[in-house]
Amino acid sequence: MLHIWQVSGEELATIPAKQLSSVKALKRSLQHLCGFSRFRQRLLHNGSALDDMSTLEGDADLQLVLLPFVHGSKQADELADAAGNGLVSVVEELLQRPLNPDSVDQNGETPLYRACLIDSADTARLLLEAGADKDLACGQHHLTALVVASGLGHLDTVRVLLQAGADQEMCCDGLCGSDQGADLLREAGIDEGRIEAICGPDGVTALGAAASHGHLDTMRLLLESKSYTALQALHV
Template sequence: MLGLSRFRLKLCLFDRMLLEDDSLDLPATLQLVKCDYCSEATQLRDLFSACEVDDAKKVEALLQQPLDPNMLADGRSALQLASFGGALKSVKLLLEAGADRDASFGRHGITPLMNAADQGHAEVVRALVEAKADKDRGSTGGVTSLLMAVSEGRLEVARCLLEFRADVQKAPEQGMTPLSVAARDGSPELARLLLQAGADANEHARPPSPLLLAARQGHLNLVKLLLDHRADMERAADSGFTPLAAAAQEGQLEVAQALVKARAKLHRTTRDGWTPLFAAARSGHSDIVSFLLEAGAEKNESAVEGMTPLLVAAMRGNVGVTRCLTEARALVDTVLDGITPVSAAASRGHAEVVRLLLGAGADKEGTGGCPPLFVAAFGGHLEVVSALIDARVNVARKMNDISALTLATHHGHLDIVGMLSQAQGCEHEEPTQPKPKRQRIT
């Protein structure tokens, strides 16, 4: 009536305001009076305290004063406080009293509906939406109530918002859609709910796609769900990583198997030229390397910079990946800037990798590149030197009149000096004065 709540309209008989339990002798002439708000600070504090504990009787009494439901304390209204705390009875009374259902709070612009959604108060969310709160309004950062609910895993809140047709695709500028968030966080129930409400498995505000996010995190059920909804397996992130490449890099074997079964491309490359096999080899995931090789991945395909899967595995000292690739007969003597897989492993002291490569027929002398014995002696890697000597490397070889023994002596690697001297059948080579300048072997 008159666009005002019942809390501001009072019936009067002559000059007396009638109370709810007053009796009347009829007929009687009554007046409908509009009451001004009371503005006492103590009553406002009482209202906030009553809302905190959802004391509906006290909230009702205070609103009957009448008290303005939109008065603020510390920049926040009673409805915002009640919504945050899930005080359903207080929320309904405040809405009836005319509280602003979309009033925002703080620099982030949080509304009562966002508060309730974030905290998982589904019944409060329903009350606010039924009171025509803006279900698609975003915070100052563009985050909607639905996105907040999904981010916090609030299934019932999301269900309620979608029942009232909340925008399932709305996202912050350059941000993630609700489906992308559900995919990232591994929430198949939420993802299924969003897809049933019309979310597009291939629509996202920015890369990466929901499928790539799920693949990277290893959420197998979500990957299968998105594939069932025709998610694009080849849609890549800005870096060029596809879902398969992301799964390979992160060691998500079951996801990689599901994607390959769905016919994801094995040889699609990133901007740096990485194939899924290279990504798995670089990260040291031998199980995925083995699977991709069996699926038909090209074992010698190099990245843009010319590095092969075997070279990167040797450089990083990954024994399992090196074994997989050598057993698959990957090329063991590829050269990149003078570095072969053996010399790369030798320079970093990866003795077991060196032995695997030598056993696969790798060139122990490093012909056309950097000699493995030289870099091992220079770096003080005794076990690598031992492996090379066992493979009958030429210990007397010199480059620019410098031998491996000279390098070991100059750098004080006495254990290697002794091993090389014994292998040569001669006494320790003593450094002359002054000491020769260090020379980088390339």
Template sequence: MSRFRQRLLCNGQMLNDDSPLQGSMDLHLVLLPVIDMTDLAFRDVDLVDAAEFGNVEETEEILQLPADPDVVGLMSWGEHPATPLYAAAARGHAGVVRLLLEARADIDRVALHQGTPQHEKPFVEACLAGHAEVVRLLLKARAAANQTVTCYTSDTREEYERPILGPILESQELEVGRALLEARADPASAHVAMRFALQENQSEIVRLLQEFGAEVPEPRLRRRYVR
């Protein structure tokens, strides 16, 4: 259980982090349930808003209530719901992401609207936005490096899934790509990125993939389209 839901009492009084401990003390550890955020007393408390705008101090205060780190709310740019971790990851606020992970936020949770997912997972969104520090934090929290992202065909707009590494390198997000490869993303899943990099003389992408074991295709195969 995270520190946000723990209170240490001495003779019925709560101890703060800087409270001195002297000699023999009668200490009691109390584990608190999360508060009901629908209660009118907390109508002005918005964890998603604090996370979206990178307010570390406010996020800490709300989590200390203690609030549910996975509470769903609205982000400023739309009417659809999001989790605090998604809001912070999408904006690249690493400090807030650290707090939410410490509070045991669910790294795979996706907010729903009428049963439909409203966004990618926080990890995928951080990758697509190029927030390498956040990506590394989520990988450390055991996010899978080989996750997929929803893509669309250019003609019929049909959905299909691709491993995240390819689109990241095609967007030239090299630092994020390196983080994924270091976390054992499959370099072979970026074969389209390799082909584009060869065609456009993007040597850094080619070298990065080769560093992690990708093979450079034969010249006669480089112009073949592979989805």
């Protein structure tokens, strides 16, 4: 059995080692107990930190240390740049420092936003695991990651965000809907009364962003995830 102890001396959990494949798996299982992602956890055995890829065997007493974020504009730019170039291994290393996944770069953009710009689903998935806010609006136009990915037709990152529970109904007023988008929504069977809220002059939702730029595959994905049935008119 693995006995996990907090710095306070209180036992947090007792877990059979055979249920876990690695230290990383143990950290993931502890997240719901301590409220910290694996990136902010350090597990010590006899005073030494265990590597995430280390295997767990037999009985052991492990101490859990929870780390604060390292802050700084240079670090924020470094993480955003790595995410914006799809450098998954670099993003992993930076999150391990640990850096805040919601830190913004000099342009006011988060790493998740930058990952969605290039459709790097693996990077987006990693940032979400680290606790990135899936609905945080940022950047020059104050857009959410889902609106950005949908407007660009980036299906892979849209899927990752939907699986993470990103808010499809959130309207971003940094973009205006288009007549083309409104027409596509009508063809999809969306009620006329809802079209302006989805793709109007005062802002767009993820579906409105996809429609405004003619990304039919993305529209279908968003509509299906909301269990809409009027999809036959979308010729995709």
